Structures are given as C-alpha cells and as structure tokens.
Amino acid sequence: IMKRRLLLVSNSTLHGGGYLDHCQQQIKDFFGKQVTRILFIPYALHDRDAYTRMARDKLKTLGYEVDSVHEAADPVEAVRKAEGIFIGGGNTFRLLKNLYDNNLVTEIRTRVLQDGVPYMGSSAGSNVATVSINTTNDMPIVCPPTFSAIGLVPFNINPHYLDPDPHSRHMGETREQRIMQYHEEPETPCVLGLREGSMLLVEGHKATLLGSTQARLFQRGKTTTEYAPGSDLSFLLTDAH
Numbered sequence: 001i002m003k004r005r006l007l008l009v010s011n012s013t014l015h016g017g018g019y020l021d022h023c024q025q026q027i028k029d030f031f032g033k034q035v036t037r038i039l040f041i042p043y044a045l046h047d048r049d050a051y052t053r054m055a056r057d058k059l060k061t062l063g064y065e066v067d068s069v070h071e072a073a074d075p076v077e078a079v080r081k082a083e084g085i086f087i088g089g090g091n092t093f094r095l096l097k098n099l100y101d102n103n104l105v106t107e108i109r110t111r112v113l114q115d116g117v118p119y120m121g122s123s124a125g126s127n128v129a130t131v132s133i134n135t136t137n138d139m140p141i142v143c144p145p146t147f148s149a150i151g152l153v154p155f156n157i158n159p160h161y162l163d164p165d166p167h168s169r170h171m172g173e174t175r176e177q178r179i180m181q182y183h184e185e186p187e188t189p190c191v192l193g194l195r196e197g198s199m200l201l202v203e204g205h206k207a208t209l210l211g212s213t214q215a216r217l218f219q220r221g222k223t224t225t226e227y228a229p230g231s232d233l234s235f236l237l238t239d240a241h
Contacts, residue, residue, distance in 0.1 A: 003116030005030070006152055006202040008126040010159045010194035010211075012089050020058050020122075023199055026210055028062050030201070031084050031118055037065045039082035043098035044090025044124040055088060075102040082117055089123025089159075092136035096128055097144040109150050119152065123159045126194070130156045135182055135191050137175075153202060154189060155236050161193030161216060176216075176224070183220040190219040190236065200233065207233040 007023075007030045014022035031038065038059060042051040052068040059066050064084075072078035079085070085108060087095070099105050111117040121129045127136045128149045135156045164174040173181070179191050192200065198211035209215050209231045217225045217236075227233060 002113070002204045004113050004152060004202060004204060005116060005118040006112070006129060007118070007120040007199060008129055008153075008157060008194070008202070009120070009122040009199040010126065010161070011196045012122040014197050018058075019054055022197060023122075023211070024058075024062055026199060026201070027059075027120065030120060031064060035064065035084040035118060037067055037082075038084040038086050038120075039078055040066050040068045041085065041087040041095075041099075041104075041125070042068055042070055042090075043102075044088060044092065044095035046094075051088060051090075055086065059086075069102075069104070075104060076107050079104055079107045079111055082111065084118045084120070085111070086120045087122075087125030087128060089125055091141055092124040092127045092133045092138045093140045093144055094142050095124045096133055096147075096149060097142050099128065099150075100145050105150055109152065112150075112152055126157050126159050126200075129153060131189050132156060134188075135179060153207075153237060156189055156191045157200075158191055158193045161195045163195075176218075179218045183218065188220055190217060192217055192233070192236065198229065202237070205234060205237050207237055209233055 009023050013019055040055045042048040045051045048070045056066040069075045069078050112119045127133050129152045132147045132149050134147050135158045162175045193216035195213040197213040198215050201208045201210050209227050209229055211229055215227050
C-alpha cells in the first residue's frame with residue numbers, strides 16, 4: 001500500500017501576507033490532530049536559527065511544536081522519530097547538498113513512502129521531493145553530489161512559476177523556454193509549474209491541485225496544459241509521466 005502524504009507548496013509567502021499565511025488552513029488539514037510535533041529542515045538558508053524561529057513561531061499558532069533537524073545531535077535519528085516533516089525554501093542546491101551530507105535523502109524517502117510520515121515542502125522543499133532539482137530557479141551556489149532528489153513523486157516541479165510579462169523588455173529566456181530546454185534532453189520527466197499561491201496535495205495514488213492559482217504542466221514533446229485549483233492530477237503519479 002502506498003502510504004505517502006505530501007503537501008508541496010510553491011511558495012511560503014504570498015504577496016500581501018505573512019509567512020505561510022496563504023496555506024495555513026491546508027497545513028492544518030494536512031497534519032491534522034494526529035501530528036503534534038513537526039521536524040523542520042532549515043538547510044536551504046544560511047541562518048538556520050533564525051529560520052527555525054520563524055517556522056516555530058508560525059506553526060505554534062496552528063497548534064504544532066517544531067523540532068529542527070539542525071539542533072538534533074543525530075539528524076538521522078531525528079528523521080527516524082519524526083511524526084511529520086517540513087522542509088522550507090531557500091537555495092535548492094544548498095538544501096540538497098546538506099540533505100546528502102547528513103545522510104537524510106534515503107532516510108526521508110523511507111519514512112514518507114514506507115511509514116506514511118506526512119511531508120510538507122515549500123519552494124526548494126518541494127523541489128527536493130521530486131525526481132531531481134534540475135528545474136529549480138536557484139543559482140548553483142554549492143555543488144550537491146548529484147541533482148537526483150528524494151523522489152517522492154515521479155515528476156519535477158518548478159516552484160514560483162512565472163508567466164512571461166508582455167510589457168517586459170527583458171531579453172533572457174522565459175521560464176517556459178527554460179523548461180522546454182530541459183525537455184530537449186532525453187528521458188526527462190514532466191514538470192509541474194506551480195504558480196505562487198498553488199500547492200499539490202498527494203495522498204497515496206491521488207494528487208489534487210489546491211490553492212488560489214492555476215498550475216501549468218509541461219510534458220516532453222507535448223503541448224503545455226493549464227489546470228485550475230481543485231483539478232485531479234493523479235495521472236502524474238503513474239511513471240508513464
């Protein structure tokens with residue numbers, strides 16, 4: 001039985017609101033009452049103490065205690081004991097490198113896929129839940145041993161997906177063109193462009209788009225498709241995509 005439960009959020013802060021405000025109801029629905037403590041992984045930002053304080057303060061208002069993996073004597077043991085896991089955003093390359101450096105990639109995969117521990121990611125934390133971090137928007141400020149990520153779903157995500165601004169004079173590639181370039185490489189999985197305000201809820205073999213904005217799906221060699229909040233995206237979970 002596939003036990004995975006994931007909440008993959010495009011962004012932690014939406015314009016006009018505070019940290020995790022726009023998805024706080026979905027967070028409460030997701031972790032529910034059965035989880036009382038959440039293990040936070042702040043590896044994507046340099047100041048882990050400040051980042052943990054922010055997550056701790058916010059999640060406390062929703063009824064959850066937060067332990068941070070960077071405060072644990074043994075990070076692997078902390079993951080093994082976690083009731084719920086939350087990986088925050090920041091730099092995806094730094095995040096993945098630290099996950100590998102601390103031997104947490106396989107550990108998290110096991111806990112989520114086999115033990116059913118709920119996993120929430122925002123931005124970079126959503127990137128690392130997928131096949132690889134090849135479709136992140138971040139600069140490679142450090143070099144992880146591989147771009148292969150935790151692999152909780154068989155596709156990739158592009159968080160903070162941005163549509164081209166028709167009035168912009170910017171001459172660089174659009175986000176869409178960059179994802180198309182990724183798909184010029186052989187055997188690349190589809191990419192879900194999550195606009196700010198959107199998130200994907202995965203429960204076993206079921207995937208649903210939540211939030212306030214549409215998502216854009218890129219499939220190699222196919223026309224891109226738009227999906228509205230509430231859409232059933234379960235077909236993404238079959239390896240054919």
